[in-house]
Amino acid sequence: MTKEKNPYAGRPGATHVEAVKERFPGAVTDVSWSTDYQPVITVDADSAPGVIEYLYYERGGWMPVMAANDERPLINKFALYYILSMEEQDKCMLTVRCELDPVSGEFQAVSARVPAAVWSEREAQDLFGLTGRNILDNRNLVLPDDWPQDLHPLRKDSMDYRFRPAPTREIENYDFLKDTGDHETRVIPMGPMHITSDEPAHFRLYVEGEQIIDADYRMFFIHRGMEKCAESRLNYDGVNFLAERICGICGYAHSVAYAETVERAQGIEVPKRAQYIRSILMEVERLHSHLLNLGLVCHYTGFDTGFQHFFRIREDAMDLAELLTGARKTYGLNIIGGVRRDILASQTAETFAKIDKLRDDTKRLCDQMLSTPNFRKRVEGVGILAPKIARDYSPVGPVVRGSGFARDARWVHPFEGYQYIADHHKPFTEESCDVKGRTLVRVHEVLDSMDIVEELLRDELPAGPILNDKFHIEPGKFAIGYDEAPRGENVHWSMIGNNQKTYRWRAKAATYSNWPVLRYMFRGNTISDAALIVGSIDPCYSCTERVSIVDVKKRKEQILTKQQFEEYGRTQKHSPIDM
């Protein structure tokens, strides 16, 4: 190939760019690299589905998320950024960008060909008022069903972030999907408040006798509007602290992912020591998160002794976090350019001691858990996630690794401190595709995390500064930030605007990718396993949902007494909620 024909030869992703150009002549209007590892292909909106299908199925791509952006104030267009993680040959994070008409906002939905895009596209329809032609699922995702139809919160000209519109209708009009064939089914509702889940989500199980034939769900009851809040109220460097509050369990991973978007887009070099510290803290976070889920899986299978013991040793992991960061959760240590607190020699020694103890405890408990016959019977062959479904929907974390795919952002696209140790680590997978597989992946990873913390702390931790604060922010640049949270890959996308603000921030939590496959995991199981299956994706509701629409029409606060609450719970009449 001559030099003229391929000016990008050698850059990560160049072969994909060439392949797309060859396969779809004339579709590509622009090619650039937002960072060394992140090529951006701009294609015309009509050929986007074809290009993405080709990259996804034929060139080993997976789709974490699509970010929509209202660029009308900049270029008088809406823009869509389909982010693809190319994991087989020529690894890179590839963005397929397309521009949409500013008035109609119509686009050819990619989800018709690549189902993994379905949630992102539904979200773009809700929050930006775009219209996806042939979209796989046309229902509301994020916005409540009584939200005004023509109000799209993330459009730059739509509303103030504090505005709360009045509900437009009384009745619930969400169509639940039902694909039960000729079975005669009954509906079992689960949630929005259910004893087995700590956060609200509504499931409808269509059952025949004990068997679940199909299931559907409605979520986003607690969408908190963080993206809108970040771009309206916070400065770009304050968003770190908000990002950390996306999740109560794996918040630090979000904070790292956001910091990465800005650092990469602006070319800010993070000191090596800070990269190591970030990786160490992410592993510490994984410790407590996986121990929590291992405890919960015991709880769901009726092995409550195991549950109590896992939570007991999880406390040691929390103590470790408090020792290193000053807080049990929401460490608050990230800032653009590095971290805010160093790891001292005395803390290192104490960390080693704690990890030794934790490793012994974890090994012993996992052994007990896996040798309990009741436990094995409850998890084997339950909640099967077929590899075909997994390939279509791009789930992440232990869910996809439990179905045999070696997807782990730490080792597939090494970042931060992991890039220095990636040569002798690889993702751990299980082939059984059931709850047991996912549990085993977690058991392995929790032990692996301890080794990684030790490895990073012991020989490797380089000396030097932990913060780089000499940088200049240029508006308009964007990049992807990704990392492996305990539940899977978090992908953030941000573009910096004027006035020190984030112009657009798209945060994708791991569980966001895992919900769409849940429906398939339910099918064919019994009702009693439903909670276990939900638990096995280690769901994280508020991570997925970033806006809470509270009705404060009357600007009134009201406290219910326990009696009122119970009375209403029994009779469901005369609602005491006067708002």
Next chain:
Amino acid sequence: MFKPIKEMMRVGNATTKYPFAPLERPEGARGKPEHDSANCIACAACAVACPPNAIQMVVDPKGGTIMWFINYGRCIFCGRCEEVCPTKCIKLSREFELAVMDKNDLEETCTYPLQKCSQCGKYFASAKEVAYAGDILEQQAENDEEAKRARELLSVCPTCKQKADAYRAKRRVDTVGDPTPDPTPEQMDEARKQADKNKAERRKEARF
């Protein structure tokens, strides 16, 4: 079956006496921010840095006061205030038991006087902040004369300073004439080239 029972026997009692006995937190644990009101100069650096707006400054330009305000209910214990404070008067303590019976008890305030402009008489900045800047300038001054002059200048508000500068420039023009001569043709060419370059760059940026 017997393994869990053995584990139970091995571990024994895992709970602690808290809240009936105090809970030890490690060195460096982050809790309630403690404000040293005597050393605070009400410069508002903490209020600017605070991500959740737990710390705010409330200015009363008529009464001539500036109020430092914190709501512990909003505080996320990130410690940004501690980092940015020029006088080190905010420190995060290890105190974490902040529950109150009345929400208002979560709020604390501290009021400081504002500095009056010696020219126009309007309030323009925290008096302690002005004094703090004066102390620094005094230390750096080479002689008493310079120190005195720095102090005098500090008590003038930015608006009056701008006005004074404008009058001084006008007087100079009136007496000496226009101090900026017409540019030479070479200088004009240079300026045009620079303008074109800037325009091209802006166009490139505007694509995003």
